[in-house]
Amino acid sequence: EADIYQTPRYLVIGTGKKITLECSQTMGHDKMYWYQQDPGMELHLIHYSYGVNSTEKGDLSSESTVSRIRTEHFPLTLESARPSHTSQYLCASSRTTGYNEQFFGPGTRLTVL
């Protein structure tokens, strides 16, 4: 079982609130990713990082921001949540060399009222 953690697992908040979704991995992976997935739908890459102090936007435009100050930690922040942000957010990480399979965390299911 992969050692990648996300908190909280479920979050219900009101419009306009600032939230941070936490993601941590203990595998020493350089590469980390954030995906957004609506129920029963495909995964959309919203942010990725190839290492400390490296962050890039993904293929799907997102109003969220990320930071990578430590290798093991890749938090995602929404400054002002809106109902359109309601979704599941999945964090993943992968090795730098060899197989670049991605290990996924359990996800955070966000509901914005």
Add this chain to the structure above:
Amino acid sequence: GQQVMQIPQYQHVQEGEDFTTYCNSSTTLSNIQWYKQRPGGHPVFLIQLVKSGEVKKQKRLTFQFGEAKKNSSLHITATQTTDVGTYFCAGSSNDYKLSFGAGTTVTVRA
């Protein structure tokens, strides 16, 4: 950017039957990966294919990478209730970003 198309979107299978899900890319891929997501769960890596024409088997699952490295398939024989879930293909082109297909959601009739 590259796009990965996956069909069918839904597959309803009688227990014991075989089925295949297909994945096509608009560009040549360096590798393709397959993931399985159980209902309410997160994607779990199944396999990676790298070589043109490569075929790999995992028990009842057979994965194939096309000669042109633009398509792939997953064939499951003798479907069981444990096969329920959504199967995603994900392609990569010379970097570590994956483009996921829309997935094939499999339900099994006992």
